[in-house]
Amino acid sequence: MTASTTRRTACADAARSGMSLGRAKSRLVAVGALAVAGALLVTGCGDQTKDKDKSAGGGTSAAGAPLADKLPKEIRDKGVIKVGSDIAYAPVEFKDKDGNTAGIDPDLAAALGSVLGVKFEFENGTFDTLLTGLRSKRYDIAMSAMTDTKDRQDGVDADTGKKVGEGVDFVDYFSAGVSIYTPKGKTQGIRTWTDLCGKKVTVERGTVSDDLAKAQAKKCPAGKKLTIEAFDNDQQAQTRLRSGGADAGSSDFPVAAYAVKTSGGGKDFEMVGEQVQAAPYGIAVAKSNTQLRDALKAALDRLIKDGTYSKIISRWGVKAGAIEQATINGGK
Template sequence: MTARSTRRTTAAQSRIAAVGAIAVAGALLLTGCGDQTKDKESGGSDTADSSAAPLADKLPQAIRDKGVIKVGSDIAYAPVEFKDDSGKTVGIDPDLADAMGKQLGVKFEFENGTFDTLLGGLRSKRYDIAMSAMTDTKNRQDGVDADTGKKVGEGVDFVDYFTAGVSIYTKKGADQGIKTWSDLCGKKLVVQRGTVSHDLAKSEAKKCAKGKAISIEAFDNDQQAQTRLRSGGADAGSSDFPVAAYAVKTSGGGKDFQLVGEQVEAAPYGIAVAKSNTEVRDAVKAALDAIIANGEYKKIIEKWGVDAGAVEEATINGGK
């Protein structure tokens, strides 16, 4: 997750997690977060056999007939979702979608879009769900803009499936004394636009002394923010802990970045579903509970080295 201002919420509602063990897991791979394109990737199995799927009857007939659940996702946020060297969409979310698809007898088809447009895509019915490391927050549930406090839509329901937090990272060997968010005052920070990191930075900047505000540069995706920091164009970057840890582990063979301080604002990642689409919401929850019960969920989470963020059951609208 994912939340990502539209995507990750205000400071108190960050996408941040109790995923402390991820940093040492060592299984984290590469990074990314995508543009709004029309790339479509199968995040589920190549074939969807509804006759062998125990939960197929929980889906609306129209989706069962198509055999596809359309997923809006920012596919550049490794290890949650990203494209491998062959161009295939891979990561935690696609693997979970594949496992849930087998339960439901459908294929989860991922469509790439910028993070801050995903909820709009749900409202316009471009997608059936949005699955993109998105933090479940009360603002998103209610359709409230985190910056203005004004209602901008009907909101969404979330099926929560993971827990994550926000971290700060710097160039390796150049932390400039940055350990906490207050240490960013007078510094330049790069983030992905619309994320919890972005919201947290804006909130923290208001607390800085006069003339020492945080200079925030926001990008369409996390890869762009990392490139800016790598080139020396900023003092620090911030993103969800699994993503920051992955970048530290993989960028430049582990020589580009380092994590600083502790992750903050633990919050759940949720699969977003339109409030009017309760049948799909409940089917996704049932499928998630099924793969938790049969052990597939645990295997996937451990595969990506993020087992500290695992949940024991699916929850609807557990974000605060």
């Protein structure tokens, strides 16, 4: 689904743990107030790791695709890029009413596939396992509102500060921040992370929201403990808050805005305070796969230049998070 300490710290991050590195999905950027939510189009949710949606992120044949020759031969021959994604993070990626993978990431993947002459095949997984899946070569890339952070780039566990893996490279394609929301009409004066002391907050495990909550919990004074309930996906966290089991929830701004707009017809939640931790979303690629990384960057730059990228971002009402050019490892 940004970067603090880390960010859906995928997962994250991510999440979504085979190891904590997968944390920090954020899964953050000033994506432009609730007007964003008003333009968001669809809703849904995904399940766990076994769901493969072969229809998502379609491409074309290599013939006629302008950047097909930039891909590694192995991928070109297969005609498929396998994508690890936590498909329960509307509007970035989710299941629509027909069970198809939809959202910002699948739409961008389909456009990238048209330029590269391959199909992007999404596989559903919990956020904090996506980078593990990438390292084991289950996926070619991870694309899941994953915040590009230095810890993820370097393979460092955000909780311990220890090196736990090779790390990954990111092709950055969007910018977003983290938000807090509460039951509608029951804000209890919550506007900042400090205000959560003495309260209970729901988050998706391994995300930047999870990281921020843990960091805040360490700062809360005695007698005002911050209780954190972390779930496998954001849908579960929202359900817990909706049922009255917590005082607030937190997710990346586009996701929080979408939940506020759509849950209960807009009657369940309200946004409080300002976004924090603005940071880029990145497509994660193995450090060893520089040719694939560079091909994705070239394809994204082409989509930005020809206007396709802008049309997709605008269609989902999140134009304030758009970037002007693709960047490799732009996260701090």
